């Protein structure tokens with residue numbers, strides 16, 4: 001089962017109500033009924049199926065830093081003034097381009113889709129849910145530098161599509177190339193490993209001189225993608241979770257908020273130790289680039305974990321969150337040859353021996369071949385053997401390299417959010433009970449919690 005907007009089209013209750021109420025209404029009225037306050041571009045009333053108003057089809061070229069070039073046709077933003085460069089990566093996901101392209105973890109990257117036909121279901125409207133989170137996108141605006149496809153679908157059709165993939169790319173100034181032999185590109189990347197590349201659009205640019213390509217991973221992409229100020233979602237939730245935003249996907253915030261938690265999103269370099277707010281749990285988000293560049297987050301986390309008063313607060317992390325948890329614990333990170341990106345990556349739970357199918361998007365990993373006292377590997381990738389998570393042996397601290405929130409991808413590991421929040425609620429109740437008993441100090445609480453079994457439970 002995939003958490004794409006295909007699925008939400010079938011299952012979302014609002015979609016069903018919407019369809020019932022408007023059974024006899026023409027298509028354009030349906031979209032205006034769904035009208036959204038933030039329809040600034042007036043895109044809702046465009047026809048649902050169209051190839052009119054597409055950006056111009058211009059000659060384009062993909063150039064890898066290793067020298068190979070691929071002639072193509074541009075169907076996105078006509079960026080004829082300068083090449084658009086980035087680290088070129090590929091995803092094997094079959095669906096979910098609106099979600100992937102807005103995932104902040106893809107910042108600085110040119111994304112190649114191995115699925116040949118892309119664009120056939122268009123792009124949905126930026127509707128928001130009851131928490132004010134985007135329903136079909138993972139952040140405001142497109143986050144990838146550019147996209148490469150083999151066969152762009154010039155006609156699209158979907159009940160909630162409001163524009164084509166090409167039009168959407170053009171609105172955000174993002175170049176897109178079609179007609180590329182993506183199998184050849186992926187073969188090169190798999191043999192040589194990750195490389196830099198650029199997209200060139202227009203005759204002049206295609207023939208322009210070549211320059212070295214700057215590596216986006218040298219920048220602090222986490223700082224670029226993170227919120228600058230605290231933001232609260234689901235205010236008044238029964239437990240308060242600090243979400244350290246390294247470039248968080250909207251669906252991670254929603255996964256916590258819809259389970260009842262108040263989510264306080266804080267910047268990547270937020271000092272939790274000095275924060276006067278006392279949180280019942282801490283969550284480390286996904287994020288772009290090299291985790292070592294965000295070492296401030298890992299150092300802040302280490303200080304928080306070392307503090308007696310907070311040493312038993314449940315902590316959980318996803319993807320970049322796993323890498324930062326690992327750095328805080330004492331593991332080292334390294335760059336994978338070409339990363340794991342797709343919706344069918346098998347991860348073996350090392351506690352239960354069960355294999356789960358996971359959504360992934362990462363280029364770095366933790367080296368768990370060197371033991372770190374007090375910690376153990378949690379999951380392992382059944383394809384390449386790379387680390388897929390770590391956990392503390394006694395405290396409720398763990399993290400996973402894959403994406404339990406999916407969007408898109410399989411929902412096998414959604415239960416990890418339930419487990420985290422069960423820990424958070426137990427911790428909060430225990431803290432309250434102990435604090436009510438006269439003379440019980442935080443030190444006693446810590447002693448007591450050390451005896452607890454490991455916080456994270458496994459699926460039945």
Ligand SMILES: NC(=O)CC[C@H](N)C(=O)O
Pocket residue numbers: 105285286287288289290291318319320321361362363364365
């Ligand atoms: N999705 C993520 O959080 C990615 C983490 C990190 N940027 C990597 O590529 O490994």
